[in-house]
Amino acid sequence: xxxxxxxxxxxxxxxxxxxxxxxxxxxxxxxxxxxxxxxxxxxxxxxxxxxxxxxxxxxxxxxxxxxxxxxxxxxxx
Numbered sequence: 240x241x242x243x244x245x246x247x248x249x250x251x252x253x254x255x256x257x258x259x260x261x262x263x264x265x266x267x268x269x270x271x272x273x274x275x276x277x278x279x280x281x282x283x284x285x286x287x288x289x290x291x292x293x294x295x296x297x298x299x300x301x302x303x304x305x306x307x308x309x310x311x312x313x314x315x316x
Contacts, residue, residue: 287302287303288302
């Protein structure tokens, strides 16, 4: 079964690749917006995680304590 519109098969393999690509781009941009909003609201500070690769020794200080993380989940500061 084929449905041709201006020489483009809507049920072909190329259309499936096009749909998947468009959906992946939408998900990617939605994730970028989510990360940006979380950073702006102060929910997560991603800049402190960027030093994690450099400071990964067993004796280095923690990025955040477990108690602070649990308090943020409850909404306390």
